[in-house]
Amino acid sequence: MIDFALLFFLVVCAVAAIQMRDLLSSIMLLGIYSFIMAVVWTRLNAVDVAFTEASVGAGITTILLIAALSRTRRMETKQCVPPANLLIYGTVILLTSAVLLYGTLDMPTYGDPGAPAHSHVAPRYLEKSYEEVGVPNVVTAVLASYRGYDTLGETTVIFGAGICVILLLRRKI
Amino acid sequence: MEFIAGKYNYWIYVALMMIGFYAMIAKGNLIKKIIGMNVFQTAVFLFYISIAKVREGTAPILWDRTVLYDNPVPHVLILTAIVVSVSTTAVALALIILIYREFGTMEEDEILRIQKNGSAVPPGKPE
CATH class of the missing domain: 1.20.120.1200 (NADH-ubiquinone/plastoquinone oxidoreductase chain 6, subunit NuoJ)
Incomplete structure (x- = not known):
């Protein structure tokens, strides 16, 4: 509830x-x-x-x-949106949500232990990560060890974004 | 009833996503568009975390009194995605500040009008 x-x-x-x-x-x-x-x-x-x-x-x-x-x-x-535009926005949103809702009908039930997302690597991480990495928190183990390159890429993205912001806002008026 | 209980999380995520989508396409204010983008992104994150849930499962931190854990893989993906979404927001806001300096406004229709008329003298900029 x-x-x-x-x-x-x-x-x-x-x-x-x-x-x-x-x-x-x-x-x-x-x-x-x-x-x-x-x-x-x-x-x-x-x-x-x-x-x-x-x-x-x-x-x-x-x-x-x-x-x-x-x-x-x-x-x-305050902006005045023309009714024609509102009609277009409404149609786009209704169509997109209809497609997404249709997609959820094929999704496994919420909390289903047999869902495809829980097969493959997830059980292996849960069983082996403690002896292989030695951290009880599986999320940390996967983040820093098994998917370390992912985290490296994430750091690269943050670095790039920082450089971008500095370069964009550097100009003095 | 069981069908609704099994799917309503996904439907809420669709609703949130569409609220964000509406803000992105219909609102003229650029900051509003960024807020819409944030709502949209969080809706996608909610969808992923809902997938990770296993009935009766606990948080994926190993301890000996339980046998059933939630799926840790979507959690890892979303941890990365949250940080990336903040980077996106930061760059977008820097661009908005530049646009404001250039045009003196951050309303989409006013920017388009100024561009068409070709007279962009922003306020507070000594000419």
Whole structure:
């Protein structure tokens, strides 16, 4: 029951965040959304992901957005969308969601232990990672050892993004 | 009833994804588009973490009193994806700040109008 309530709050926060005219409130609602998401992930037993989301998703993203807002304008100007455009947006969104919902019909039931995602490498990691890596937390073992190159790539992406931001904002007016 | 209980997580993720998608295509304000992109990305993460759940399973941290763990692989993938999504947001915000310096606005329709008229004198820039 609490899971359903949390997911409901997620949807409410997301809608409120994109409908607010004041961008600062919008950013704050996005922060709340990220924290609720972190709670949902704790409920789903993804503890490492939950604290990454709480620190990086809710923390750093909010700070970055507020920093950007401090250099631009706080209020969104009112825009009048032509009805023809609204019709196009509605059609695109309805079509996409129809395709996605059709896709979920073939998905394995939520929590099914026999789902294809739980075969192949996952059981092997759970059985062998302690003797091979020596860390009880399997997520850490996979992240830093088995998929170490993945993490190296991630670090490269962060490095590239940092260089990009420095180069873009270096220019003095 | 069982069918709904087995799928509603996926449906919520579709709803969240479409909210983000709507913000990205329909909102004129560039910061709103970034917020929409964040909602969209988090919806995809929620989908992956839902896949990782095993009924009666516990967090994938090894201890001797349980036999059933959740799948650790999607957790690892999403840990990487969260950090990458923050990098994307940072670069996008830097670009927005540049656009604001250049055009004096971050509304899509005003930027297009200024580009068409060719008179871009941003406020606060001494000419």
